[in-house]
Amino acid sequence: MLSLLCTTLLSLTLVSSVDSQVKSTTAPITVHASLGSNVTLPCRLDTSSDMMSFGSVGMRVKWSRVQENNAQEEEEDVLVSMGYHKKSFGDLNGRVFLREADDQDASLVMMDVSADDAGNYRCEVMKGMDDSIQEVVLKVEGDNGVVFPYFPRLGRYNMNFHEAERACVGQGATMASYEQLLQAWHSGMDWCNAGWLSDGTVQYPINDPREPCGGANTEAGIRSYGKRDKANNQYDAFCFVPSLNGLFYWLDQPHRLTYDEAVEACLDDGAEIANVGHMFAAWKLQGYDRCDSGWLADGSVRYPISRPRKYCSPDEAAVRFVGFPDKKQKLYGVYCFRSAE
Known part of the structure; x- marks a missing residue:
């Protein structure tokens, strides 16, 4: 008490003494x-x-x-x-x-x-x-950068190793290493879908053990499938982006946009439509928070929440994935990126 x-007294003093x-x-x-x-x-x-x-x-x-x-x-x-x-x-x-x-x-x-x-x-x-x-x-x-899971419009477990590598590059990232995934797990990352790592292994990080993710009675940790056939086995990817070299932002618009309109709106603003790596970097490294669903370059719709609250990821800070909707839908806004270079 x-x-x-x-x-309370300190807060009042700070205000009243300005x-x-x-x-x-x-x-x-x-x-x-x-x-x-x-x-x-x-x-x-x-x-x-x-x-x-x-x-x-x-x-x-x-x-x-x-x-x-x-x-x-x-x-x-x-x-x-x-x-x-x-x-x-x-x-x-x-x-x-x-x-x-x-x-x-x-x-x-x-x-x-x-x-x-x-x-x-x-x-x-x-x-x-x-x-x-x-x-x-x-x-x-050691905190520079962020690891994030990625899968394409085709759905989960649809990429071999080489396709996963290209998918990460397409999001302005590289495929994450085991060390980077381990650090992400230490920072609280919990993801119940296996993904490729740069050493050719397939793994996933669990902080909240549960039945569909290796068993409810197992310990928290990195679940590993070991090395897999890079050409024939298909999984998701874990990508790594080291920094955000530019400005990630929500573009205010009077109306919702189709995907093509979203791309054009960012170009008209002197920027480009942001990719998934840009959003994760802004969210993790800068604490970016916006409870508005917006188009990204891969055709997905997502929004970043750093301050969990009712109706906006109430249980956890996260980049929320809405899906890969029909690109002709006019239901969403857009996130843009302007490079510092």
Whole structure:
């Protein structure tokens, strides 16, 4: 109860004090960390202003994670602190604390860094009349890229190894390696359909053991069919895209579009219709979230959800697959991609 009261008081203080504070915003800092390591996101109170900072007031700190949603900025609380009272939130609860090396240090220590921890963070620290804001970008080595399952319009289990390779390339990706699939599994990937990997094996990742996926009484892990005949055996594919080198976005349109109209609309906007790899990269690496079904280049319709909610993938963050509808249907919007090059 005391922690909740502290959080409420801190939130009210942050709001009510905006007009009276002497704000100081410094340039964003990029911090690199490796998977499983501990990392410190730096933040200090800037008292370079001419206003006096009253030490008896105490330092109030709010760390949040910042994401873009439909071109609007959203903040998710990570840690709030007022005096001796501190509270952390969400997936980082219990894994973050303030370093407090001195009276002006509000740096955040994060333990056991995971791929999902990568992103943009904001620190706001106040003491007396001083108010400092620090933006920090956390990049996690090993998190670059995303593994995603893929099957074509023909349906599941319709590609030999070479066709699966070409399918991944067609989505701006390469066929995933076992190591990449293993890392995806460690990050929570659960997919009950077998797919080709770059070493010629066929495997799939399970975090929630169940009867159709190797048995309900088995352990979570990577299920393997071993090496298969590359020419004659047919499965899905696991693809890997390392980054998103450009802008992935929903194109606002007054009406729904056919597939051909969707392609043309992106071209008219100086872009191209996005592929499946673009959507997965934007969703996983940038936290892209949009509850609108849109055409993609392969003729599929999908939408990315990073914040599960009612009517929009309520149970999990995921790229939701609608299907491969008739391309003449005017029921969907379109996702576009504009390359940075």
